Amino acid sequence: MALEIKVLDYGDIELESSFLVLGRECGRTRRVPVYGFLILGGRYPIVVDTGYRNNAIMESLGMRGLQFHENQIENQLARHGVRMGDVRYVLHTHLHIDHAGMDDRFSMNTTVVINRREMELSASGLMFPQYPLPDIKHLLDRLHTKNAMRLMDLEITGEVEIMPGVTVEAAGAHTEGSMNVHVETAEGRATVCGDVIYDFNDQIVEPFHEINAMEPRITGNHSNSHRQEKGAIKKLLNSSKFLMPIHDKPAKIEAQQVVGRLDMAIPGPISQTVPRRDWFPA
Template identity: 75%
Template sequence: MALTIHVLDYGDIELETSFLVLGHECGRIRRVPVYGFLILGGTHPVLVDTGYRDNAIMESLGMRGLQFHDNMIENQLAKHGLKLGDIRYILHTHLHIDHAGKDDKFPMNTTVVLNRREMEFSVSGIMYPQYPKPDIMHLVERIYEPEAMRFLDLEITGAEEIIPGVWCEAAGAHTEGSMNVIVETAEGLACICGDVIYDFNDQIVNHVHTNNWMEPRVTGNHSGSKREEKGAIKKLLNNYTFLLPVHDRPAKIQNQQVVGRLAMTVPGPMSETVPERQWFPM
């Protein structure tokens, strides 16, 4: 079975650079994409993440949303000949404001799949403003509808299969319940890694503000320890041929290094190659 991942473009957001990469270019505004991922070729269409509700809701975090007509989830799915009701499963890397904003557009027989720890964490108040009330209240509604919600217990079970060739694993980074979605493709394993990585260039290729060799720089937005964040990124670089974060273009990995970037389909042709990092001792 040849599974392919198609990147959906839900619009951009503008935010401060040090939110993405810890301590980097404080005060500078960066515009980044918000992606979703459509997994096709399997027994059922599977969608990963649904983007942010609307431009106004991003202002509650002091960020700017740039979502236009073409970015509407209906229009992004229509490019692949699909309607909302055709999606069998929605998987969430996590439930932050820019990842689960459109679930209420989907029928209740589309099953939303979450790591249970992320649902608990979303209402814990620890990262409160990043979990907006309408998104979380809708997910609570789904708990009470038959088959509208499926909880995973990834910290206990390890990997859980969703359809053949697609499974979830605890990410161990970004938020306490974040999960990675792994897809078996014809060219190797691809991992949709949510916000465990925000920016390949600054965190991994050049790893800014770090001295040691192969020392990924953590993001400016996480709920665990710095070491857990670094370890989770290293695990991704060790285990997968393709990495697909939500706010940067997909990357191809070889020997724990980013060797190329891809456009909107994985597997697919590389849009650019990335030279190995030069080592300049400080």
């Protein structure tokens, strides 16, 4: 059975627009979704990212959380016939406030997989307070519990297989320890890319304030250099058929361009096409 990916809807957040896309609409508020992903079709279910702990915790960043009963991770998994105890691995693109907030709802029998560099950063004070204390304390408990955590060294090892058809790789963007999750589906490689991309339209399709051909716009929230951020986006566009960020609907990629958008399943129907004018027809 081929692997498939279901989108988990953990609610929305409201935040400043230039946080998402560098320099865009400074001072204005945008509302974006917070997604996680459920990988099905393998030996056991795998979850990628777990959302934010509660609405109140988002206020520590000056943001507004909009999370309701149906957005709780137990209820999102139940929509696909999966219980919390069925999940073998929780993979984290990174450990920011809206990505690792519900890990403590999983038993210690579920192994949380993190790039070691990201775990180091979570206790470094860098990008504070995006690594909230309750989330990191729980991860430290896992660190000291047998088999409750698996630490990757992706900058050294390169891409690593978690189970057949699922691999993780250093992202090289957003945070120094971020990782991408690659899933081989019946229609090609799909990649959960965390916060390397926030907004397909203003970063990729019509990049905000960019003038060079096929030059992506970076986010306004990163700890790496601008060149590293741009390069990481270009690598994703050059290597995956589907891209799945945490704060935008998935996209289908062809020839390093966004050609369509999907909804809550990958593979799945194209919900929106993204036509581009051909300036030089054959």
